[in-house]
Amino acid sequence: MGNPADPIVFRHRCRDLTAADITNIQATILAHYARGRTYIGVQLCEQWDWRQTNGQYKAFAARDLLLRLERAGLVELPAPQRTKVNRPRQNYEQMPLFIQTPLGGTLAQHPAPRLQAVHGAAGHYLWDYLLAHYHYLGRPTLVGEHLKQLVFLGEQVVGCLGWASAAWKIGPRDAHIGWSLQQRRVRLALLANNVRFLILPWVRLPHLASCVLGLSVRGLSALWQRRYGHGLQLAETFVDNARFAGTCYRAANWQCVGQTQGHAKRGHRYLPHGIVKSIYLYPLTRHWRETLTAELS
Numbered sequence: 001m002g003n004p005a006d007p008i009v010f011r012h013r014c015r016d017l018t019a020a021d022i023t024n025i026q027a028t029i030l031a032h033y034a035r036g037r038t039y040i041g042v043q044l045c046e047q048w049d050w051r052q053t054n055g056q057y058k059a060f061a062a063r064d065l066l067l068r069l070e071r072a073g074l075v076e077l078p079a080p081q082r083t084k085v086n087r088p089r090q091n092y093e094q095m096p097l098f099i100q101t102p103l104g105g106t107l108a109q110h111p112a113p114r115l116q117a118v119h120g121a122a123g124h125y126l127w128d129y130l131l132a133h134y135h136y137l138g139r140p141t142l143v144g145e146h147l148k149q150l151v152f153l154g155e156q157v158v159g160c161l162g163w164a165s166a167a168w169k170i171g172p173r174d175a176h177i178g179w180s181l182q183q184r185r186v187r188l189a190l191l192a193n194n195v196r197f198l199i200l201p202w203v204r205l206p207h208l209a210s211c212v213l214g215l216s217v218r219g220l221s222a223l224w225q226r227r228y229g230h231g232l233q234l235a236e237t238f239v240d241n242a243r244f245a246g247t248c249y250r251a252a253n254w255q256c257v258g259q260t261q262g263h264a265k266r267g268h269r270y271l272p273h274g275i276v277k278s279i280y281l282y283p284l285t286r287h288w289r290e291t292l293t294a295e296l297s
Contacts, residue, residue: 010074015065022074025066029075036081041066052145054229060143092132092139096125099156102202110205111154113212115161117223118148126150130160135198136243140164145189145228147220151199151212158208159199161216166191166236172258172279173236179293187292189230192220194237197248209248217252221284233288238277246278254280 006018017025025044032040041062044050050058069075103110118127127148132139142148144165151159166188167173174184199209221231238260239246246256260277285291 010069010072022069025069026075029066029077033078037063037066037077038081040077052228090128092125092129096122096129098126100200100202101156102204103153103156103158104204107205107207107211113158113208113215114152115212115215115219116150116152118150123150124148126157127160127162130157130200131162131196131198134200135160135196137196140195142195145192145224146195147192147223147227149216153203157200158203159212160196161194161198161212162196163192163216163220163235164195165189166193167238170236170260170279173281176257176281177234177289177292182296183293186296187233190233190292192224192232192235194235197237207251210251213248213252213254217282217284232284233291235282235284237280239280240275240277242275246280249280249282252282254282256280 006020008016009019009022010017024047028043028047029040032043038059041059042057044062044065045057045059050062052058066075066077070077107113116123118124127150128139131137140162142162142164146162146164149161149163150157151161168188169184177184179187194213197209197213199212217235220235221233225231235254237249237254239249241259246254250256256278258279260279262276283289
């Protein structure tokens, strides 16, 4: 990147670009113009050694950066080499095969809950279908590091969990951790966000939700390590105060550290949407704060 003393002319995620950086990007585009946008993005990753924690290039992030620079009028990209195919959006009208027997009583009267990481087209479709039909926020689009889990009692699916990359900037969370901006930039990947949690409406078992949360967080860091090459230190989630009291999270020993301001990030700006959410955190290791706030080398 450019000289730290140079003024910042463009900011994208955790990268601050100076005029010298823009000039370098323009030269890279010109040198590889005929090879297309994807190739140019990979060249930038090589120049910056811009990698994910598993060692792979951040090709998607580089492509997104190039598109944003073009929209800002700072670069001119070659035309897309592939024409977009306007495929119909998945509507999840086709019901997959799964048991829908109503369940009640006590948790002790049923098999112990178990979690299954989603694999294969059938598993992904079931997870997507259940959230599309039974979660008030619907099915999320998960990019980057993420994990989908199905919850079973015996052979019956009773719920879903979704984990993804943590939010970039949350004031109360960051104050609770006590890390600096640079520490957050380097170590944000050590946090995961519980973006979805669903217990199906015909399953009414007291304490099931908190039990499932506890089961999931106990194995979360190890799953992340196997899948992405690094573990996790902290889990986060956001609870819509107008809809929920956060009972299952508090019962599972998550800590509420504050509330959001009711804004969402759109491009480079935060726009108000009026939905205030409580911020809950759960430590995944004993020395999580020391790890997240350790001095950078």
